[in-house]
Amino acid sequence: MNATVIAETIRRHLTNVFFITYLIFLLMVAAAVSMFQSAGTLWPALVSLLAVVAGAGLIGPEFSSGTLQLIVSKPVRRATYLLSRFAGVIVVVTLAAAAAFLTESGLRFVRDAPLPWNELNAKLVNTIAGAMLIAALLALLGSLTRAWFNVAIYFALQIALSISMAILGLLRARGTWNDPLLERAIAAVDQTLFPEAAGGMDPEWLLRVGATAAVALVLACLAFQRREVPYGAD
Amino acid sequence: MTGPMQRGLRARAVRKTYRSLTRRHEVLRGVDLDLAPGEVVGLIGPNGAGKTTLMSCLLGLLHIDGGAITVDGLKNDRIEVRRLCGFLPERMNFDRGVTGRAFLRYMARLAGVGRGEVGGRAQAIMERLAIDDAADEPLRQYSRGMLQRIGLCQALIHRPEFVFLDEPTSGLDPNGVLLVRDLITEQKNGGAAVLLNSHQLSEVEKVCDRVVFLHGGVIARAETLRHVDRIVISIRLLDGSFDAAEVERIAGAAPGGNVVIATVETERDVADMVRRLAAAGAGVVEVRRHVTDLEGIFRGTA
Numbered sequence: 053m054n055a056t057v058i059a060e061t062i063r064r065h066l067t068n069v070f071f072i073t074y075l076i077f078l079l080m081v082a083a084a085v086s087m088f089q090s091a092g093t094l095w096p097a098l099v100s101l102l103a104v105v106a107g108a109g110l111i112g113p114e115f116s117s118g119t120l121q122l123i124v125s126k127p128v129r130r131a132t133y134l135l136s137r138f139a140g141v142i143v144v145v146t147l148a149a150a151a152a153f154l155t156e157s158g159l160r161f162v163r164d165a166p167l168p169w170n171e172l173n174a175k176l177v178n179t180i181a182g183a184m185l186i187a188a189l190l191a192l193l194g195s196l197t198r199a200w201f202n203v204a205i206y207f208a209l210q211i212a213l214s215i216s217m218a219i220l221g222l223l224r225a226r227g228t229w230n231d232p233l234l235e236r237a238i239a240a241v242d243q244t245l246f247p248e249a250a251g252g253m254d255p256e257w258l259l260r261v262g263a264t265a266a267v268a269l270v271l272a273c274l275a276f277q278r279r280e281v282p283y284g285a286d
Numbered sequence: 287m288t289g290p291m292q293r294g295l296r297a298r299a300v301r302k303t304y305r306s307l308t309r310r311h312e313v314l315r316g317v318d319l320d321l322a323p324g325e326v327v328g329l330i331g332p333n334g335a336g337k338t339t340l341m342s343c344l345l346g347l348l349h350i351d352g353g354a355i356t357v358d359g360l361k362n363d364r365i366e367v368r369r370l371c372g373f374l375p376e377r378m379n380f381d382r383g384v385t386g387r388a389f390l391r392y393m394a395r396l397a398g399v400g401r402g403e404v405g406g407r408a409q410a411i412m413e414r415l416a417i418d419d420a421a422d423e424p425l426r427q428y429s430r431g432m433l434q435r436i437g438l439c440q441a442l443i444h445r446p447e448f449v450f451l452d453e454p455t456s457g458l459d460p461n462g463v464l465l466v467r468d469l470i471t472e473q474k475n476g477g478a479a480v481l482l483n484s485h486q487l488s489e490v491e492k493v494c495d496r497v498v499f500l501h502g503g504v505i506a507r508a509e510t511l512r513h514v515d516r517i518v519i520s521i522r523l524l525d526g527s528f529d530a531a532e533v534e535r536i537a538g539a540a541p542g543g544n545v546v547i548a549t550v551e552t553e554r555d556v557a558d559m560v561r562r563l564a565a566a567g568a569g570v571v572e573v574r575r576h577v578t579d580l581e582g583i584f585r586g587t588a
């Protein structure tokens with residue numbers, strides 16, 4: 053890890069008008085949902101969306117803008133750079149998630165409303181773990197493509213898996229085609245890459261998400277290491 | 287046992303082909319290039335000749351398909367090599383919200399400059415490139431020329447031994463051009479090797495010791511503009527005032543028309559030759575250092 057790159061990644065987000073605006077919106081939502089009966093609603097989804105935006109900017113846009121050419125000419129290992137950028141994004145997303153968590157729990161405490169600590173803690177941990185997976189997948193896609201194609205592929209893949217499962221389910225229901233193995237395989241891929249958030253604190257779910265993120269990061273580092281970085285912007 | 291370390295950059299039989307699904311384009315077809323410490327080499331050639339590709343290969347940004355590139359005896363993709371290199375791309379790009387100083391500090395840290403030294407070095411080089419007044423302005427407020435200057439700062443802040451400059455004077459005002467010329471000379475005098483990719487032949491002529499002309503993916507021609515061990519002079523003589531055989535005997539070269547190109551070792555030899563020519567009755571109208579006509583070479587080779 054390179055502390056300079058991590059600090060620069062954090063700085064770039066914290067001085068970004070879009071990020072600040074989004075953070076204020078996130079805190080407003082967290083304040084609003086503190087009045088709901090169930091804890092930790094809505095803001096985890098917004099944090100995940102933030103992870104998509106921040107993760108998408110990890111490598112691809114730098115490649116296209118010409119920034120990456122400057123960076124890779126410096127004596128920093130590419131894998132170190134990518135992992136440090138990833139770490140910076142995770143710090144930023146964690147800060148946002150923690151701020152939302154503190155806003156909701158703080159307002160519940162002030163208003164003397166029910167404060168389900170276990171549920172809120174689980175939401176925070178699961179949200180951060182999910183964000184790590186999202187950012188890792190986008191880092192992998194970004195190390196293979198350029199510009200913002202990574203985020204387009206990410207959503208296209210998610211939609212394609214959902215549609216495939218829906219079509220297979222429909223065909224099975226009509227009795228025209230039945231291939232449980234294929235269905236299970238697609239469901240497994242879908243659950244691995246885009247897992248539904250666990251209801252509570254689930255170590256097995258966390259381990260699975262963490263392992264998938266780790267594999268994605270290793271593949272991203274390998275791809276980035278081999279990648280050519282011709283200079284000049286798109 | 288390892289042999290003695292070879293100082294400088296050495297590229298041998300470098301080949302590079304761009305491939306797509308429908309096309310295969312061989313850009314470099316066996317390029318040999320040497321860059322020694324304290325030397326400024328100009329890389330010239332028409333558009334599409336492969337200059338940018340060659341520079342990208344030398345910097346390790348592109349993988350070569352054949353041949354070898356070493357810097358001080360090490361493969362060019364090693365981290366240790368990148369520590370020795372400074373690079374200015376033709377169009378530098380970075381987060382435009384960051385200030386010039388912050389950008390420079392970031393680049394310096396990535397280049398391995400110690401935390402305690404970064405501030406002082408950044409300030410010093412920004413002053414040297416006359417951009418310190420705008421140091422705390424965001425890059426989005428920088429003009430093209432200012433971006434070029436801050437780009438030069440990041441290329442030089444870690445005191446590299448090999449400097450790769452791609453069109454360094456592009457977008458600069460005349461003062462900036464003179465500054466870049468001085469900087470290149472300073473780098474050379476400090477022992478750094480400079481590879482200059484430029485379309486501005488007059489600039490190349492002024493600062494380079496050698497030029498290599500890249501055409502069709504090969505080094506079509508290499509010219510030495512400045513010799514370290516000799517001086518090439520051009521002497522113009524008054525029409526009808528000299529005997530060609532006598533001039534050839536003194537200058538060691540036959541005059542072409544009323545101009546003779548002679549090679550001597552020292553400036554004292556120049557004065558001596560002029561004195562002997564005058565003593566032989568030749569009217570010496572003009573003596574100047576002979577500079578290779580790059581424009582002529584460009585036209586003739588391209």
